[in-house]
Amino acid sequence: MRKKLTEDEKYMREAIRLAKMAEKNGDVPIGCVIVYEGKVIGRGYNRRNKDKSTLAHAEILAMKKAGKIIGDWRLEGCRMYVTLEPCQMCAGAIVQARIPEVVIGCMNPKAGCAGSVINLLEMKEFNHQVTVQRGVCEEECSSMLSSFFAALREKKKN
Numbered sequence: 001m002r003k004k005l006t007e008d009e010k011y012m013r014e015a016i017r018l019a020k021m022a023e024k025n026g027d028v029p030i031g032c033v034i035v036y037e038g039k040v041i042g043r044g045y046n047r048r049n050k051d052k053s054t055l056a057h058a059e060i061l062a063m064k065k066a067g068k069i070i071g072d073w074r075l076e077g078c079r080m081y082v083t084l085e086p087c088q089m090c091a092g093a094i095v096q097a098r099i100p101e102v103v104i105g106c107m108n109p110k111a112g113c114a115g116s117v118i119n120l121l122e123m124k125e126f127n128h129q130v131t132v133q134r135g136v137c138e139e140e141c142s143s144m145l146s147s148f149f150a151a152l153r154e155k156k157k158n
């Protein structure tokens, strides 16, 4: 019998689906969804190369969309799902937006700012702390990245 997906897995799967759109553009596959009252109100995937913009990370794009729907820069009451641990820019924006909860697929030991390099989301010194959950669909999120980079290395060789 097929295992029933948890709510977290369901939304993380949606983020993974978005990450694959990034991959089609030759961008590192990272996807993000923002959920509010049981509905997805923001979706984003990495478009850094596609848009030629440092700012075009999955989380930032999803937050822009969610803000439009909610009609506020504050994303209180929202939960973010992201396939890879956020960078310093996105972690900063998450704190700025007062997002109460972030669910992370896999960690990013060399650049992640939700516990790897630094933990900007849970610093008591800031005016807002985020509840962080790590390791949802971890294997799928991390193998998606490793196969992307393996294919990239293969391409460079030829």
Ligand SMILES: [Zn+2]
Pocket (backbone or CB within 6 Å): 057, 058, 059, 086, 087, 088, 089, 090, 091
């Ligand atoms: Zn980022």
